[in-house]
Amino acid sequence: MRIDIDKDVCIGAGQCALAAPKVFTQDDDGLSELLPEAEPGPMVGEAARACPVQAITVS
Template sequence: MRVSVDEDKCCGAGQCVLIAPEVFDQREDDGIVVLLDAEPPAEHHAAVRESADVCPAAAITLDESR
């Protein structure tokens, strides 16, 4: 799995950080998503998928072909 984020779309809701803190964080100043691990290990895939599903701005993109 390869994860990418679109910072321009991100609204800073923070759901991704709550669901998958090993993969996502937020900038202190504006709450915009910070991607910590673009290719997370398999044990985090379910949480990353959930994060992408609940993102209100659809700022998280997953490539599952990897």
């Protein structure tokens, strides 16, 4: 599974971190980023769908 976050699109809403806290966090600027020890699971798709600007793609 590949997870990409478009930092140019991300607005820092934090919905991904709420939906999948073991995969996503927010950096010092409030933008989404993957946790280094992230273990993608079924909630990753939910996190991508929850993003209000669709900055996350899962393939």
